Amino acid sequence: MSTVTLPVVEVNTYKKANPLLAKVIENRQLVNRDDSDVRHIVIDADEMNYLDGQSVGVIAPGVNEKGNPHAVRLYSIASLGSRVVGAEKLTLTVKRVVYQNEAGETIRGVCSNYLCDTKPGDVLTLTGPAGRKFLLPIAEEIERPYIFMATGTGIAPFRGFLQRLFKVTKNYQSPVYLFMGARYRDELLYDEEFKAYQAPNFHYYTAISREQKNADGSRKYIQHLMVEKAAELLPLLQDERTLFYMCGLKGMEAGFDFAIKTIAQNAGLDAGQLLASCQARLETETY
Numbered sequence: 001m002s003t004v005t006l007p008v009v010e011v012n013t014y015k016k017a018n019p020l021l022a023k024v025i026e027n028r029q030l031v032n033r034d035d036s037d038v039r040h041i042v043i044d045a046d047e048m049n050y051l052d053g054q055s056v057g058v059i060a061p062g063v064n065e066k067g068n069p070h071a072v073r074l075y076s077i078a079s080l081g082s083r084v085v086g087a088e089k090l091t092l093t094v095k096r097v098v099y100q101n102e103a104g105e106t107i108r109g110v111c112s113n114y115l116c117d118t119k120p121g122d123v124l125t126l127t128g129p130a131g132r133k134f135l136l137p138i139a140e141e142i143e144r145p146y147i148f149m150a151t152g153t154g155i156a157p158f159r160g161f162l163q164r165l166f167k168v169t170k171n172y173q174s175p176v177y178l179f180m181g182a183r184y185r186d187e188l189l190y191d192e193e194f195k196a197y198q199a200p201n202f203h204y205y206t207a208i209s210r211e212q213k214n215a216d217g218s219r220k221y222i223q224h225l226m227v228e229k230a231a232e233l234l235p236l237l238q239d240e241r242t243l244f245y246m247c248g249l250k251g252m253e254a255g256f257d258f259a260i261k262t263i264a265q266n267a268g269l270d271a272g273q274l275l276a277s278c279q280a281r282l283e284t285e286t287y
């Protein structure tokens with residue numbers, strides 16, 4: 001995003017050799033399905049100077065199969081920066097990772113299961129903060145349109161971004177779109193919180209892939225929502241001031257390209273040119 005000025009942030013103040021010990025304050029379940037356990041975990045880490053959009057590293061206790069300490073696992077911060085007056089403490093949105101491998105064995109993600117099982121009072125070993133690019137512009141340049149795209153726990157950084165735009169930035173007027181994708185309606189993380197934003201310039205749309213279908217009977221994903229909202233989005237896609245942020249599953253990147261090209265083609269525009277312009281204004285954190 002060469003057209004904007006990003007804040008200068010601290011990174012790796014705390015490393016594996018000199019981590020921050022921080023206490024868990026709250027561990028609240030957001031989703032409780034047989035195949036999905038997602039937690040909202042609040043941590044007292046005030047010593048760390050982080051900004052919304054950055055990540056924090058967590059080191060699970062114990063050693064791996066080679067007898068070495070566990071690797072650092074990064075999690076996006078789901079709250080405002082630590083130096084914002086009145087901001088809640090460091091918040092993480094964590095999904096418990098459990099899956100079957102090719103041999104039929106049950107594999108449990110070490111760090112995600114550790115975090116999901118923590119209780120208030122437990123002490124975590126943290127590193128960070130990490131990340132210099134997935135940030136909103138400096139205050140002098142923050143007034144501009146935004147299009148946020150998230151799936152699953154990829155919603156985490158946008159929770160802090162929305163708080164910055166609508167609770168910290170005075171008289172923020174530009175349009176903000178949040179496109180959120182989930183398998184089922186009860187997996188829409190922070191859904192009620194986002195619905196509570198009363199700002200007329202905030203537009204929140206959801207795609208429920210296992211419950212909603214497109215006209216052709218296929219599952220509905222974020223890119224299909226964006227095409228449906230083409231009349232609203234096209235002026236923003238063409239506005240060089242508009243910034244795009246994407247966080248979640250890797251497949252979202254192809255979906256973004258599909259949506260932009262489809263909207264352009266339907267409007268009789270040069271799809272390649274519009275896609276290149278939008279990609280130049282896109283910041284991603286996908287996995």
